[in-house]
Amino acid sequence: xxxxxxSTPTIAETPEGIAGQGYFATSFEKAVGLARKNSLWxxxxxxxxxxxxxxxTMASHYDLARFGSERLSFSPRQSDLLMVMGTVAKKMGPVLxxxxxxxxxxxxxxxxxxxxxxxxxxxxxxxxxGIDRVIPVDVYVPGCPPRPExxxxxxxxIQELAGNESLRRRNSIPYDELxxxxxxx
Amino acid sequence: MLASQFGNxxxxxxxxxxxxxxxxxxxxxxxxxxxxxxxxxxxxNFLTTLCGMxxxxxxxxxxxxxxxxxxxxxxxxxxxxxxxEHPFLPTITTIWPSANWMERETYDFYGIxxxxxxxxxxxxxxxxxxxxxxxxxxPLEDQTREDKDDSMFGR
Numbered sequence: 001x002x003x004x005x006x007s008t009p010t011i012a013e014t015p016e017g018i019a020g021q022g023y024f025a026t027s028f029e030k031a032v033g034l035a036r037k038n039s040l041w042x043x044x045x046x047x048x049x050x051x052x053x054x055x056x057t058m059a060s061h062y063d064l065a066r067f068g069s070e071r072l073s074f075s076p077r078q079s080d081l082l083m084v085m086g087t088v089a090k091k092m093g094p095v096l097x098x099x100x101x102x103x104x105x106x107x108x109x110x111x112x113x114x115x116x117x118x119x120x121x122x123x124x125x126x127x128x129x130g131i132d133r134v135i136p137v138d139v140y141v142p143g144c145p146p147r148p149e150x151x152x153x154x155x156x157x158i159q160e161l162a163g164n165e166s167l168r169r170r171n172s173i174p175y176d177e178l179x180x181x182x183x184x185x
Numbered sequence: 186m187l188a189s190q191f192g193n194x195x196x197x198x199x200x201x202x203x204x205x206x207x208x209x210x211x212x213x214x215x216x217x218x219x220x221x222x223x224x225x226x227x228x229x230n231f232l233t234t235l236c237g238m239x240x241x242x243x244x245x246x247x248x249x250x251x252x253x254x255x256x257x258x259x260x261x262x263x264x265x266x267x268x269x270e271h272p273f274l275p276t277i278t279t280i281w282p283s284a285n286w287m288e289r290e291t292y293d294f295y296g297i298x299x300x301x302x303x304x305x306x307x308x309x310x311x312x313x314x315x316x317x318x319x320x321x322x323x324p325l326e327d328q329t330r331e332d333k334d335d336s337m338f339g340r
Contacts, residue, residue, distance in 0.1 A: 123325075123330065123333075124326065125318050
């Protein structure tokens with residue numbers, strides 16, 4: 001047996017609130033934000049090389065499941081975070097849009113890699129020059145491909161967004177206008 | 186190596202480079218290919234590929250077929266030329282069913298129309314596309330980008 005210290009597991013940071021004997025009171029938004037951000041279930045929309053880097057990120061060395069993304073699902077109805085990793089062709093654009101529309105609110109989108117963010121090196125007739133031409137994106141992770149550490153950094157930024165999001169955001173007017181810009185509902 | 190037993194002499198033959206190349210008139214293509222496939226001495230039974238060509242200086246389009254004979258281990262190339270204004274050619278899907286998708290790809294990228302094809306529509310590009318991308322005059326870069334600064338790209 002090695003005599004390395006077994007570190008105690010870290011628990012998520014408690015939001016500010018009033019604690020007492022057997023109770024903890026905080027704002028509803030903060031509690032919901034805490035729950036959402038630490039249990040983001042991703043939908044890996046992996047198209048090319050960035051998808052392989054994602055596989056490395058999910059594997060044991062760079063484990064993404066540490067951050068709550070334990071259960072990946074390929075069904076949009078059961079996931080929170082759409083991770084688009086890889087080149088998206090113009091023919092694939094409407095398919096990606098359908099997948100995004102089928103996700104239930106609240107949903108976040110992360111564009112991993114240069115191709116998903118802006119078309120990457122492929123400035124041609126067949127490649128969609130960035131997925132933000134068809135769906136709204138929350139976080140862009142540049143790189144070709146980005147290191148697993150960078151992908152994890154992107155997920156942490158999504159967690160920040162999810163944890164601090166107002167409960168009314170998805171019903172608000174600026175959000176409706178954003179959706180109208182993309183011709184969604 | 187070439188068994189020169191061509192019963193139908195109604196074509197032009199030019200032999201060059203790594204494998205024999207035969208230039209055929211476009212209307213005789215199905216006959217010639219069927220002959221090459223079925224003659225017992227030749228038996229070019231495998232259609233390796235078929236694709237299009239574009240010669241802007243003479244405003245011609247072309248199609249090249251590569252055949253391979255498993256029996257004799259021999260390859261052969263057949264070329265035809267078509268004019269750009271009238272790019273019609275008989276299909277060879279009746280001879281090799283694999284030509285179905287290959288002809289669709291040639292149509293998608295060069296605009297060559299194969300008469301008698303069961304399902305001639307675009308295969309790799311978006312269905313609504315009106316242009317033929319692999320012709321020489323089609324620009325390489327996506328034209329819908331407005332953020333590329335020419336001074337940064339050395340132009």
